[in-house]
Amino acid sequence: PFCILYTLGNIVALASTCFLMGPVNQIKKMFAPTRWIATALMLTFLVLTLVCAWGFKKKGLTVLFCILQT
Numbered sequence: 001p002f003c004i005l006y007t008l009g010n011i012v013a014l015a016s017t018c019f020l021m022g023p024v025n026q027i028k029k030m031f032a033p034t035r036w037i038a039t040a041l042m043l044t045f046l047v048l049t050l051v052c053a054w055g056f057k058k059k060g061l062t063v064l065f066c067i068l069q070t
Contacts (some may be wrong), residue, residue: 003066007049010042010069045069 018026030039049065052058 003049003062004053006066007046007053007069010046042069 014026021029029035045065045068049062049069052061052065
């Protein structure tokens, strides 16, 4: 449950900055040449955390991907 709530909190944080900055400006800054790798990894680990938690029910992988989100 912690990893799911942590991941949902990260998604809400992204949505709130998207609301404050505007979606186009947010995406431009997230995928800037110096940030695109970190952004891609973070979004990948967000998805993998939720897939492992809800789909596969693998606690070890869920915790690993939750740690890798940060």
